[in-house]
Amino acid sequence: MRLGTFAGKEFTEGGEILAEEDVIKREEAALQVRQMGKMMASLFYHMAKEVLSELGEVRGTELVGRAIKAYGSERGEQHRERVLAAGIEHLPENYVELGDLPYLGWDVEKVVPEENKTHIKITYCPLAEYWQEKGAAKIGRLYCGVDQAKYEAFHPDSEYIHLKNRLDGDECCEMVCRQKQAMAKVKQIRDDCRKRLIPYTLKAFAELPAMEDPQILDMGCGSGVPALTLLETYPGRLWAVDTDAESLEWLREKAQARNLAARINIIRASLFDVSLPGESFDIVLAEGMLNVVGFEKGLPALVRFLKPGGYLIIHDELTDDEAKQRIFARHHLEVLQTFELDANVWWQGYFACLEALIQREETISLYEKELGEISDIKNHPEQFCSVYHVLRKSFL
Ligand SMILES: C[S@@+](CC[C@H](N)C(=O)[O-])C[C@H]1O[C@@H](n2cnc3c(N)ncnc32)[C@H](O)[C@@H]1O
Known part of the structure; x- marks a missing residue:
């Protein structure tokens, strides 16, 4: 049954577009994902801004951080379930398998899994672009805590660090994920000798x-x-x-x-x-x-x-x-x-x-x-x- 038109396209009850082609180009799909990412960034920005102005910076930041942590943990747990169901070894560095970010829309320049660690470099993120355009890098940066929460929920022995972040003024985002306990030992040994x-x-x-x-x-x-x-x-x-x-x-x-x-x-x-x-x-x-x-x-x-x-x-x-x-x-x-x-x-x-x-x-x-x-x-x-x-x- 025909429902009507939306954004110039025709829709049926099942939601599919009544168009001649039922396949869209990769470029168009990436644009759609980016648009959705920016809408998500906008929603986060407006909600976080209200919370901060109502509760003040300290309490507001704490509450926004807690919400982002809960959101990230849920995604990390779902990710762990997917990896286990696929029979992949549950190691921190296997986080890069079956992730939930759409592979269209973000520009990922490299993902290098090495022994005990994985390096990730993202050169384009639609959310960061929205927050930068809005002059709201500081508020947007609160969202980035989602990554730590995702990794920790995925594997409790994961340590995840933003080495670079567009919202901190860097040219790209670069992250490293490592085994927490092994790295804690390395850091402790370096410190013990430095002391x-x-x-x-x-x-x-x-x-x-x-x-x-x-x-x-x-x-x-x-x-x-x-x-x-x-x-x-x-x-x-x-x-x-x-x-x-x-x-x-x-x-x-x-x-x-x-x-x-x-x-x-x-x-x-x-x-x-x-x-x-x-x-x-x-x-x-x-x-x-x-x-x-x-x-x-x-x-x-x-x-x-x-x-x-x-x-x-x-x-x-x-x-x-x-x-x-x-x-x-x-x-x-x-x-x-x-x-x-x-x-x-x-x-x-x-x-x-x-x-x-x-x-x-x-x-x-x-x-x-x-x-x-x-x-x-x-x-x-x-x-x-x-x-x-x-x-x-x-x-x-
Ligand atoms: C040999 S370590 C010394 C660390 C510490 N001062 C100590 O004595 O234990 C040198 C440090 O300088 C930092 N560094 C290098 N270039 C820098 C720069 N342009 N601005 C600030 N820190 C820098 C490095 O990241 C590194 O942590």
Whole structure:
């Protein structure tokens, strides 16, 4: 029976289009899916906006997050049922099998399942496009919690991290899904060994005068082993900045577990474009990051955050000391203290511990980077010397 027309097409009771062709082109189908995705983004945006304006940012964010978690969990459970019914092994990395996202509409550039982890890169998402066009990236970002919820419900041993997100200003979305327990072990081992070098960070801080409520910036903080120790040792507040989403996620978990979350601001950004006010920190710390970004380029970018009279602590490779002294002078930095860590300190303090702990592990492949470094220090110990500089910015 003919029902009428909708959007220029004719419909029967069964819903099918009374047209000559009953097959539409892939391009048209993708457009339809994108349109639906944008409508879903719009519905989420309007509902979340109302909740936030009614309940305020803190409570509103909590409730929207809870709803998204419930929604994601339901999808993750359904996904698990599909995978089990198809006889596929129920492993975190098998999440990419039989997913529920329409394969039309999203542009997925790569899905790389590796041992213990899967990498996913999405270059187009209709929902993100809608929220960006609407200038509502922050609200839209609340929706992205759906991914963690889906993965956790799919397999309780899944850890899912957004390495990049269009709504955070990245050019695409990139995610990694891994076995939670195996990764927790890797992170713990790295931290346990990193902690053994903490006395040197504290030695540098001991050069500074006592401060009542210092504002500390840790640039290139990594997983925050020094940052958390500083918060437990000194009063004040710390801003932890790094480009690496995985390390920051781990830092966030630890800060919460150690009851330090209220005194730390964790920011994913680069030294060169982080939006923090200039000349506002009493202490800036940069351990192991100037050698990554380049000393001459990185140093002024750090100094701009220091209050006049503020302190800069750098832990860097032991190279080009004369050139560095000239750069310090050019940026009005007075050298208060300098001390070196030789290859022996690095071996005894860090790499020997790493080697011993890794040897006890079953999944050696998770420690590829560390094993490479252990082999490097054995072959070229002279390259593993480092230096701390404790500096003060002049009042000029
Ligand atoms: C060797 S790790 C040191 C981590 C930590 N400071 C520590 O001592 O344990 C260097 C860190 O610098 C970060 N990094 C590299 N380039 C950066 C940039 N442009 N802005 C901010 N962080 C950066 C890396 O992601 C990495 O976490």
